[in-house]
Amino acid sequence: MSGNPGASASLSPKAFEVIAGLAKSEAGIILTPAKTTMVQSRLRGRIRAVGYADFDDYAKFVSSESGLAERREMISALTTNVSHFFREPHHFDMLRDQALPILRERARNGGRVRIWSAGCSSGQEPYSIAMTLMEHAPEMAQKDVLILASDIDPQILAKAKAGIYSEQQIGGIPEGYLKKYMRKSGSGLDVQYEVDPALKKLVRFRELNLLRDWPMSGGFDVVFCRNVVIYFDAPTQASLWPRFHKMLGKDAWFFLGHSERISDCAQPLFKSIGLTAYRPAA
Numbered sequence: 001m002s003g004n005p006g007a008s009a010s011l012s013p014k015a016f017e018v019i020a021g022l023a024k025s026e027a028g029i030i031l032t033p034a035k036t037t038m039v040q041s042r043l044r045g046r047i048r049a050v051g052y053a054d055f056d057d058y059a060k061f062v063s064s065e066s067g068l069a070e071r072r073e074m075i076s077a078l079t080t081n082v083s084h085f086f087r088e089p090h091h092f093d094m095l096r097d098q099a100l101p102i103l104r105e106r107a108r109n110g111g112r113v114r115i116w117s118a119g120c121s122s123g124q125e126p127y128s129i130a131m132t133l134m135e136h137a138p139e140m141a142q143k144d145v146l147i148l149a150s151d152i153d154p155q156i157l158a159k160a161k162a163g164i165y166s167e168q169q170i171g172g173i174p175e176g177y178l179k180k181y182m183r184k185s186g187s188g189l190d191v192q193y194e195v196d197p198a199l200k201k202l203v204r205f206r207e208l209n210l211l212r213d214w215p216m217s218g219g220f221d222v223v224f225c226r227n228v229v230i231y232f233d234a235p236t237q238a239s240l241w242p243r244f245h246k247m248l249g250k251d252a253w254f255f256l257g258h259s260e261r262i263s264d265c266a267q268p269l270f271k272s273i274g275l276t277a278y279r280p281a282a
Contacts, residue, residue: 009047011040015059019043019074022063027075027152028211028232042077046070076153080231083121085172086128088226091255094277095132099222099253104136107143116220116247118210119228120149123160123203124169127195129224130202131173131181141202148216150208161205163195210240218247226276227257234263241266245280254278 011019019039020031031039040055047058050070061067062074086092103113117126126149133140133147151157170178170193182193208214210228223244229237241262248254256262256276262269270278 009040009044009054011036011043011055015055018059018063019055022071023075023078024233026071026211027079027209028236029075029078030231030233031078039078043074046074046077049073072154076155079153079156081121081153081156082227083124085124085170086174087125087172088255088258088276089172090275091224091226091277092128092132094253094255094274095129095222096136100133100136102251103145103221104140107137107140107145110144112144112219113140113146114220115147115222116216116224117147117149118208118223118225120151120157120160120205121153122156122165122169123149123163123195123205124165124172125149125224125226126160126203126205127163127181127199128172129222130199131177133202134181134199135177141198145202147203148220149203149205151205152207152209154207157205157207161200163200165193165195167191167193169193211236214243214247216247219249220247220252221249222253222255223248224255226255227260230257230260238263238265241269245269248280250280252280254280 013033016033016036016039023029023031043055043058047055050058050061052058052061062070107113115129117129120126126147129147133145149160151160170182173182181196181199183196184191184193186192225244229240232240244254245266254270254277256278258276260276262278269281271281273279
């Protein structure tokens, strides 16, 4: 290993093919040649970090057995991590108005409540869920209630677990929630907001690749998997719907992103209850 790729390093079609193949097999991410510039930009830092001179050598390394650890870093660099607090608010309205009264009563009677944020990115989604629970059923924090937040990217999970956000990242949080559930520090350009510890206690962050084994036993009451499967091809999406169905409790809620839909082959497993909102049909 030698040299520095620098700003002039270019990604050859051959290297792109190798990297795109790994992205699909490892994480289900579909990269077309139109994404070459994006891949080149995101991976320059990685080839610099491991000390290879160009993308061709890097592609050979990352596809080898000795490059398994770097493959994880590569997937992390290629993953799109865009998230906002209370994104697609109609789902949080459904959580508050439809799911929460039932789940609140179950928790009061000693039952367990489990919510899964699949593809949680930097944490805004699970913390938005936690704020909804704390605002409308605060006693649930003392019950058997847990929000599982999973993502394939260990680096973004570390940021999510820290729960610290810039002023630009807190858009979407209602003013009253901001005062109650976020702790402000610093001033000017250095101002930061940290999620309240009581909220953090409701969330467990775990690294999880949706294409691999899922260690959970299921029985989730609510599952958010939004703006995740859009990056997968149709066969990969079709393979995931039955797996999600198995994870849902009998009367659970399942939320997808605004441009995602259940594949036709899996339609019998779910019933639509609103915009990108479903419940198990059987």
